[in-house]
Amino acid sequence: MANKGRATFAKRQKEIARQERAREKAAKRVERKEAKGKLDRSTLAEDPDIAGIVPGPQPLPYDLLEEEEKKPQ
DSSP states (O other), X not given: OHHHHHHHHHHHHHHHHHHHXXXXXXXXXXHHHXXXXXXXXXXXXXXXXXXXXXXXXXXXXXXXXXXXXXXXX
16 A cells, blocks of 8 residues: 555656646746737848848859859850
């Protein structure tokens, strides 16, 4: 019978730890949501994720340009 009590105690401790982790995760979620709301992207002139990207064909890498220049025509 002693083993049964020990297993139950361990399960309870494990459940308490799981609940604590869940509370911490929920608090972090709320914190991220509030921080995301405070960031105003409409005031930015350009989206930082795509800043400097030019649409259309991209230039060739330097190695390919040098090889093309060396080829006799």
